[in-house]
Amino acid sequence: MNSSSEPTTSMAACFPGTDEIVWEGTAATAADVADAVANARSALAGWQTTAVEDRIAVAERFAALATDQQESIANQISRETGKPKWESTAEAKLVPAKVKLAVQAYCERSGSQQIDLPQGTGRVVYRGVGVMAVLGPFNFPAHLPNGHIVPALVAGNTVVFKPSEMTPGTGELLCQLWHKAGLPHGVLQVVQGDGAVGATLVSQAVDGVLFTGSYAAGCAIHRSLAGRPEVLLALEMGGNNPLVVHRAKDLDAAAYLCAVSAYATAGQRCTCARRLILIDDDDSNLLVDRLVRHCETLRVGLPDDDPVPFCGPLISAAAADRVLDAQASWLDAGARVLVAVCRDPRNAALLRPGLVDVTTMNDRIDEEVFGPLLQVIRVVDFDAAIGQANRTAYGLSASLLSDDPALFDRFRTLIRAGVVNWNQPTVGASGRLPFGGLGASGNHRPSGYFAADYCSDAAAMLESGSLSLPATTLPGIEVGGNTP
């Protein structure tokens, strides 16, 4: 029991596909969540009035500690997600790198501006929004919440962070580093728990909710905030991302980029290609042959395996089941397997990648299958390819592999996505650009470099250094009327 006599719930995270416990703790009760928000509110004025240079100095100390602790962060990520070491190390490196980018973005996008106006000086001043709830996903348990937390803190907000229930230890570790860096009490707190704890956090008197996760959870949050227009909401959600290949001379390069797009992080990236759209010709057959070979040879395995794997396990055996079930339902609906996604006998969450031709399938469902399973769709020409690519309610990332610039010109104009690439994979977005999606992928508040925008409110200030009567006064009001 805690001080409010609510029963506490113990919580554990396991290595994917096993019952090996890699983190143990306690889920936050409703009272804990309310306390965290109250602490964040109490800390707000002090943090807002801390000079921005001093806030940046704390962030830079955090970056230095995160650099020192790169290996611990990477190990914790691998323990909780099963990512291969090279991949968790790459993620750990993004943590300090984000500080540099967030500071640059803050100065560039939120620096105060001044203009001369007839009434005096006009200024645009960016100020923190207030108390921010940050809700993180499991697939980049450090990099993606960090992409909200760093800009939010630099801009003068206080934060209550709930990591994914699958990756609580990574979230906890990040918060410990911030505190070691000298962040004042209450400015960043972590509350642990599942979606219900997240929902409790959203229901509190927060000023903003910064969410990265699934469309279903994003919608639930949006619904729960109905009638609270004053709460800022940034939603970074899923995708059903298209990859179009046409008139590409180097088919080896094209096949490699297709494999990376579809199978990076075992297909557990919001930006992973889910639909490979091909114009039916000889080259498309040669490309598919190469991709089949990638599926057959690509190494999957556990974090410490030698030789190193390209894909680790999915986050859980249940997540792997969902991918296998999706493939089974597509086959029932008339799809043709090129390479079946299948379970590796070593671990219940470990899948070998799959490739399924769904061209003749009835009623293709517009869903995000979060795993290493790529659909192939064949069409007659490039316009039909763009039409297919846009046949989704989502709109996160899209890529064209082609040597024909005219095709990309058409693609970038017509494609409905927030991340539009040419001869690049659908994954691997740059932190120097905005990152967000259209339609069911987001709510027009891109993150990445543009996270600075939702972390501050722009205030309009009209300023005159001295108090005096205007040159002309308004009719019907006496000047000095109250003078005895």
Ligand SMILES: NC(=O)c1ccc[n+]([C@@H]2O[C@H](COP(=O)([O-])OP(=O)(O)OC[C@H]3O[C@@H](n4cnc5c(N)ncnc54)[C@H](O)[C@@H]3O)[C@@H](O)[C@H]2O)c1
């Ligand atoms: N667009 C992006 O930037 C981006 C990046 C990474 C992942 N994603 C998406 O995230 C999903 C995978 O991550 P996940 O499975 O961790 O997502 P998820 O939606 O299950 O969970 C994300 C977070 O929200 C919390 N949550 C769940 N329901 C909630 C509710 N009703 N109220 C408040 N909080 C709630 C969870 O506990 C977790 O902390 C995929 O759909 C992927 O595409 C999107």
Ligand SMILES: O=CCC[C@H](NC(=O)CCC(=O)O)C(=O)O
């Ligand atoms: O899973 C979704 C995110 C994947 C990743 N995106 C980014 O890293 C965005 C850039 C940033 O926020 O710094 C990707 O595109 O692979």
